[in-house]
Amino acid sequence: MSHLRREVLKFRRTIILMKQRLVNLLLPLVDIDEKRLLSLIEIPPSREQGDLAFPCFQLAKQWRKAPHLIAQELAEQLNPDTLTASGFSKVEATGPYLNFFFERQKLANQLLSISVEEQLADHQIGANQTVVIEYSSPNIAKHFKLYHIRSTMIGQALANTYAALGYHVERINHLGDWGTQFGKLLAAYFRWGEDEKIKADPLTELVHLYVKFHEEAEKNPDLEEEGRHWFKRLEEQDPEATRLWEWFKEESMKEFEKIYQLLGVRFDHYLGESFYSSKMDEIVALLEEKGLLKESEGAQVVPLDEEQLPPCIIKKSDGASIYATRDLAAAIYRYERFKPIKMLYVVDYRQSLHFQQVFAVLKRIDPIYEQICEHIDFGVMKIEGEIGSTRKGKGLLLHEVLNEAVKRAEQIINEKNPQLANKEEVAKAVGIGAIIFNDLKHHRTREVNFVWDEAFNFEGKTGPYVQYTHARILSLLRRAGAVEVSPLEHPLYEQPLCWEILYTLYRYPSVLEETVEKNDPSQIAKYLLDLCQLFNRFYAEERIIVEDQAETQAKLALCQHIARVLKHGLKLLTIEAPDEI
RNA sequence: GAGCCCGUAGCUUAAUGGAUAGAGCAGCGGCCUCCUAAGCCGUUGAUGCAGGUUCGAUUCCUGCCGGGCUCACCA
Numbered sequence: 001m002s003h004l005r006r007e008v009l010k011f012r013r014t015i016i017l018m019k020q021r022l023v024n025l026l027l028p029l030v031d032i033d034e035k036r037l038l039s040l041i042e043i044p045p046s047r048e049q050g051d052l053a054f055p056c057f058q059l060a061k062q063w064r065k066a067p068h069l070i071a072q073e074l075a076e077q078l079n080p081d082t083l084t085a086s087g088f089s090k091v092e093a094t095g096p097y098l099n100f101f102f103e104r105q106k107l108a109n110q111l112l113s114i115s116v117e118e119q120l121a122d123h124q125i126g127a128n129q130t131v132v133i134e135y136s137s138p139n140i141a142k143h144f145k146l147y148h149i150r151s152t153m154i155g156q157a158l159a160n161t162y163a164a165l166g167y168h169v170e171r172i173n174h175l176g177d178w179g180t181q182f183g184k185l186l187a188a189y190f191r192w193g194e195d196e197k198i199k200a201d202p203l204t205e206l207v208h209l210y211v212k213f214h215e216e217a218e219k220n221p222d223l224e225e226e227g228r229h230w231f232k233r234l235e236e237q238d239p240e241a242t243r244l245w246e247w248f249k250e251e252s253m254k255e256f257e258k259i260y261q262l263l264g265v266r267f268d269h270y271l272g273e274s275f276y277s278s279k280m281d282e283i284v285a286l287l288e289e290k291g292l293l294k295e296s297e298g299a300q301v302v303p304l305d306e307e308q309l310p311p312c313i314i315k316k317s318d319g320a321s322i323y324a325t326r327d328l329a330a331a332i333y334r335y336e337r338f339k340p341i342k343m344l345y346v347v348d349y350r351q352s353l354h355f356q357q358v359f360a361v362l363k364r365i366d367p368i369y370e371q372i373c374e375h376i377d378f379g380v381m382k383i384e385g386e387i388g389s390t391r392k393g394k395g396l397l398l399h400e401v402l403n404e405a406v407k408r409a410e411q412i413i414n415e416k417n418p419q420l421a422n423k424e425e426v427a428k429a430v431g432i433g434a435i436i437f438n439d440l441k442h443h444r445t446r447e448v449n450f451v452w453d454e455a456f457n458f459e460g461k462t463g464p465y466v467q468y469t470h471a472r473i474l475s476l477l478r479r480a481g482a483v484e485v486s487p488l489e490h491p492l493y494e495q496p497l498c499w500e501i502l503y504t505l506y507r508y509p510s511v512l513e514e515t516v517e518k519n520d521p522s523q524i525a526k527y528l529l530d531l532c533q534l535f536n537r538f539y540a541e542e543r544i545i546v547e548d549q550a551e552t553q554a555k556l557a558l559c560q561h562i563a564r565v566l567k568h569g570l571k572l573l574t575i576e577a578p579d580e581i
Numbered sequence: 582g583a584g585c586c587c588g589u590a591g592c593u594u595a596a597u598g599g600a601u602a603g604a605g606c607a608g609c610g611g612c613c614u615c616c617u618a619a620g621c622c623g624u625u626g627a628u629g630c631a632g633g634u635u636c637g638a639u640u641c642c643u644g645c646c647g648g649g650c651u652c653a654c655c656a
Contacts, residue, residue: 045600055599057636067636096636097600139656180655228654273656299654308584316654323656352585353651379586380650416619430619442594445586447649453606454593458619460605461594468619476616514597526595529604540612540621581619 014123014509015043015052021086022052022100029077030059047500050092050099057096067096074098105489108502112557113487116508116568123509126167126516132334133159133169135346136265139176140252140272141185141206144259146396146450147381153436153574154378154444155346156265157521160572161512170338174330175272177249179323181210183231185248186241187223188213190230202251232320235277245274262402262432264574276329280321283329287314292364304360312357327358331369342372344519349377349445376519379447381439401455405431408456409464413581420580429576430464437463440573441525444518461529463575466566469532471581472539473563480545480556490554497541501534501558508565512572521573528569535562 019041023034030037044053056067056074063070071093078091089103111119135155138148159169188209198205217223234241253270260266284300287293292302298317304310314325334343345355355375362369383396409431413423420426438455442448458464477485492498508527515523544555567577 039597042597042599045603049600053600057599060636095600176656178656184655297653301653310653313653318654320654322654348650349586350650351656354656356585377586412619417617446594447587449593451593457606460619462605462619464619465605468617472617472620479616526604533604536620537622539616543616545616581617 014119014506016123016510016513018052018087018102022054022088025078025082025086025088026054026074029074031062032058044097044099047496047503049094049097051102051503052100054098054100055096056098060096068093071096071098104494104499104502105491107506108493108499108558109487109489111502111506112561116561116564120164120509120512123513124166125513126162126165128168129166130168130170130338130340131159131162132172132338132340132343133162133346134172134174134330134344135159136260136267137174137176137347138252138256139181141182141203141210141248142252143203143207143395144256144398146383146398146401149263149398149435149439150348150378150381150448151346152260152263152265153439154376154521155344156263157440157524157573158344158346158376158516158519160574161515161521161524164568164572165512165516167516170269170334170340171267172269172271172334173267175270175274177245177252178273178277178321178326180228180231180320182234182245182248183229184213184217184223184227185210186230186234186244187226189244198251202248203255206248206251228316228318228320232318235280235320249274259398259402262399262428263436264576271330271333273323273326273330276326276333277321279329279333280315280325283325283332284315286365287361290365292361302361302364304357307356307360309353309357309360312361324354324358324361327354328361328365331358331362331373332365335369335372340372342374344374344376346376346378348380350380351375352377374519376444378444379442382447382449384451385449396450402432402435405435405456407431409434409458412458417581426578426581429578430458430467430581433463433467433570433575434458435463436573436575437466437525440521441529443522444520463570464581466528466532466570467575467577467581469535470563470566470570470577471579473535473559473566474579476544476559477556477563480552485553485557485560487557488550488553490550492551492554493558497534497538498558501531501538501562504531504534505561505565508569524569524572528566528573531562531565531569535559 019038022041023037026037027034032040040054040058042053042055044050054074056070059065059070060067075091075093075098083089083091084103087103087107089101091101092099133155135158136148136152138144155171159171163169185206192212193209213223213227217227230241234245284293287302293300293314294303294311295301296303296311299313300315301311301313304312312324313322314328316322331343334340347355352375355373359369359373359375362373406427409427410423413420413427413430434457435455439448441461493502504527511523511527515521542555544552544559546552546555570577
């Protein structure tokens, strides 16, 4: 093993490895167990203070001594040679904190000489583990609405991030293609449907029929019964009902595919609810065998008194299945087929009670489900403050919003960079990127209020800002003509702003780890914004291409790495990073 | 009524119980004879209310006020 290679390994694993090193240094000096000690290590608010910190408050209590005195004592006790051997240049006591500094030049050199993928290669926490993620899951016979973007993009970004950390990922689109709603649609079709109109504009006409059904049902309650009846016939594989259902599904898929293509979203499996319709009897038999099923008001239910939840309905009084039954079948199917360590459901928070019930039933079938099932709930999307209802046929269409965003991007390009070669392509990347980023930058559980002017804003904390920063760096690299940027140690890297950037780059893998820990892609979005802001400040303060060759190299190596991380991060969010914008 | 979630600046928001509560938008004032001004710098401005736990609370607990969601044959 070469000297350089060993040095690379010394730092590669990012902050997490360095924290462990720090713990090893402190362990002989304090009487705190290793795990606890590790959890106490924190990152100081500014790099001026240090790169890692150990707060001495806990010890103060134990030792009955002022924390700032303890920090001073510990600083003196730490051997400088041992520090150096662990990659630290010095330690300082600042008030009650013991602050550690990395060997910055060396670390910088080593970090910049590896690619993002190499850095992540040491961080494959998911190797040999499978994660199943269910997301997007639109209902057929309805348009793909703007609010569907939440489940779709959160799920896709999570899938990408899990994959980047070495997990094997199964992406499932749990299409809403079964249930009483299709009975209602069939009932409406037989009453008012016209094939010509449906052929002309399938989804619009089907939604029209569905809305009409609900309007009429308010006046004539018998219609509800008619809808349930048609669903029952569909479940019994009535040929006419099945033929129509297949037709409606096919037309829906055509539209969904167009949207997914635009967004860059893909799935490993399209396993809609209908896929499990044949497994209903199995589920009922299984629950019966376990003695979980009870009759209540004519329906078959699993009581969940222990969890203080309402009972979970398995079979309706007319014998038809219900969505909980299909979710049970889906969970069992997924577990048996993929043997995952996690099964995630990216569905908005209004369904949290439903998932609590389903998970509680699964737990009774096999306790393993409690460990692996997780509802990744997210806040619903409001449009200009309002929540749309599909039953009334409201809500913005996603493809209309995307088209508008691309149009806006085109205008801005014509204004700011009219010479750009592939305007159309870039406008698409920027417009759609703006919409996706605007959604993903919000913390998962927050409600997102879609406001046109904010979503189409291309300045500040936006996707285009990140894309712009990326393009700016590539422009620098082109101008310098430096394709091969060779790594070197340089005092520049110790300057506060440069070091802050390097430290941020060094943290990247831990940001991905946090993203999958919290199942929250906004961690990546926020990180990218921070990185951009740092770079843009650097760019404003310093000339990158200068007389001094070594300095130019040092700066370009830094810039190049920033660009790579930006591109990598955007890709995880399913956003393109054009070379020029 | 019960359960769950949320109240941070005019607006949108950040902060594993820790150091000076960090940004963006909007406003005001600066910065392109020089590498993409979709940028940068400066400036005004915030933890709903009352208690409690703690060396330390935006964060944890209790109550109140305000908002959202859900509560058996829809998904």
